Amino acid sequence: MAIDAQGLEIRIGARTLLNPTDFHVTKGDRIGLVGRNGAGKTTLTRVITGETLPSAGTVRVSGTLGYLPQDTHSGDQTRSALDRIMSARDIDSIVRRLRKAEHEMTNPDPDIMSKAMNRYDKAMQDFETTGGYSIQADATVMAHSLGIEQEVLKRPLADLSGGQRRRVELARILFSQADTMILDEPTNHLDADSIEWLRDYLKHFAGGFLVISHSTELLDEVVNKVWHLDAQRAQIDMYSMGWKAYLHQRVVDEERRRREREVAERKAERLLKQGERLHAKATKAVAAQNMIRRAERLLQETSEAQRQEKIADIRFPEPAPCGRTPILATDISKAYGSNIVFAGINLAIDKGSRVVILGTNGAGKTTTLRLLAGLEAPDTGEVKLGTGAKIGYFAQEHDTLDLQDSVLGNLQQVAPELNDTQARSILGSFLFSGDDAFKPAAVLSGGEKTRLALATLVTSRANVLLLDEPTNNLDPASRQEILKAIAKYEGAIVLVTHDEGAVKALQPERVLLMPDGDEDLWSDEYLDLVAEE
Structure with missing residues (x-):
């Protein structure tokens, strides 16, 4: 029930992320792994879990390991959310056997019906042996604690929003009863109540875990050790103390x-x-x-x-000229299967306007942005682009990135007019220097993908920015740069976020409340809803 690393060295191209290092994670260790974006935290977790090979050294894992990556894309999107959670204990395979047998028991052929009944009895016996209905109830309770309602659990993963899928994956890892867990930004897409529940869960977790988080509140409450991955020295500074004591000791060490x-x-x-x-x-x-x-x-x-740790120079583009109303959405609706996400939404995005969209997870916030961006078509109604409209879309799941292409290739796809020197100059301001430009986007951490997606916006001359959780996965310094860019941008912005600081930087004029589509003038009273949603 431990992770043991000996002489672990990690290099990406010519860059060393970690010099040879020994470390150990065992029962009772609650470790916060911190460091600036791009330092190599996510790469380190991938090496520990075996997704990526180290340059040298070994990692041995004893017992069971649960891993929540930043980007959670489970394979079978047709299975239900509850089945996905139950799969952590292999209960879902038994449930599928039961459902198949139930279906075949309706066959009029007596022979097929008899065999199906036997298979059903065997599957039910296995189901009860593993805990059956009580385990299913436990999974449902855990899902509810993370803000996943009963109705959502029945739906296929393909019909869920990015935030809902993220919650399902977190519930699955916690439900797995793994001896050791690695959690990469587990509070992303969680509301305040779910974060509070998660904090309490981790404080009482009997095994060991390593957590990457930019939530200082989470780190302060749950960790008893802090590992700082120093990007300049390519070393892990290990502190056997809580968060506040670490902050003080780090000042002393510096x-x-x-x-x-x-x-x-x-x-x-x-x-x-x-x-x-x-x-x-x-x-x-x-x-x-x-x-x-x-x-x-x-x-x-x-x-x-x-050398000072560099900060991304994030500046949104000077917007291209456009007409009075770049985007006009009239009576739009969207459904996935039998699930009606929203209906009858009307929204006008005027030149230079600033709108924030609020609503619970699954209320249709991301779907609304995708319809406005033209990435999906509404089931009813229409979205019209006005004269000169140029749309820049930032997706919370980084859907706009080509994961098979390089960092440089992604930028040149968006701005083919840039030569290599110009493109690499832009990438350099977003901290992609040297061989980093040739890395495939698939190996980037969540923070690096965020920076690359933002870099593609810089080249666009967009006059409407559709931003879906743009501050997720960013260290505090990079987050501040985005907030400054939002505040200074002269074009229109439609923002979806759980970050109160991002809303304050936007200074919205209007708010759209989903899924009802009620529109109102902005008031600071709505700030209370931002982190709660």
């Missing part, structure tokens, strides 16, 4: 490293001066060269240690 750098710089300066004096004497030339080399190594090390 000050100590600063003093050590100053001592090293003074030593290097003395070595250079001695080397220069000795260099004039032929008999001391070798000693002089050794001193100069030592000084250069010291200066190089201090220079690397002093």
Whole structure:
């Protein structure tokens, strides 16, 4: 019931994400893995789970391991949400046997009916042996605690919103009773009540877990250890303490490293001066060269240690000219199968307007953005684009990215007029430098995919931005950059978010309440709904 890593080294191309490192996760360890976006946190979890091979070293996992990745795309989209959760304990296969036998028991052929009844009896026996209805009830209760209602559990995964699918995957991992868990941004798409329930669950979890989260409230309440992945040094600084104590100790450690750098710089300066004096004497030339080399190594090390962690330079484009109403939606509705998401929605997006869409998970917020973006067609009504309308769409599930193409290729798909130098310059401002430009989008972390999707918006000259949870998966510094970009953008923005800071940066004029489609002038009283939805 543990994770044991020995000499683990991770490299992506020429870049080292982690120098050879030993670590151990065992029962009772509640570890928060932190570090800036792109440091390699998600890559580290993929190596631990065996999705990616390390450059060197080994990872051994004993007991069962549950893994919640940032991007959750389960295979069979036709199965129900409840079946997906139950599959964590292989109950879903028994349920499918029961359903198949039930269907065949209606066959008029006596022989087929008799065999089906026997299979049904055997499947029911297996169902009861594994806990049967009580386990199914447990799964339903856990799903409800994470905001998944009974009606949603019956629907196929294909009919669920991104937020609902994310909750289903989290419920599945928790329901699996794994000895050790790795959770990558588990609070994404959770409302306040679900986050509170998750915090309590993790505080009382008997096994060990490693959690990546930008929620300082979650880290403060649940972790007893903090691992900081330092992108500059490619090392994990391990702190056997809670979140607040870690924050204090990290300040102390950074000050100590600063003093050590100053001592090293003074030593290097003395070595250079001695080397220069000795260099004039032929008999001391070798000693002089050794001193100069030592000084250069010291200066190089201090220079690397002093490099500031870079922040993405996020600036939304200057909008292209357009008419008075770039988007007009009239009496639109959408249903998936028998599930009517919403009906009779009317919305006009005027030039430079700022609208926030609020509603519970599954109320149709993302679907509304996709209809406005033209990625889906409404079942009734129509969406018309006005004169000069140019739409930029940011998808919370990064659906707009071509995962098989490279980082550079994704940008050039959107802006083919850019040459390699121009495209790489834009990517550099979003922290994709050197060989990073040639990485396939599929291997990027959630934060890196967010930055790449935002980079594609920069080239678009869009005059309407449709933003679906744009601050998810971002470290605090990058999040602040997006909030500044939202505040400064002169075009129209339609925003879906659970982030109160993003709404405040937007300063919306109107609010659209889903699924009813009621429109109202914005009031700060609606802020209370943002994090709750």
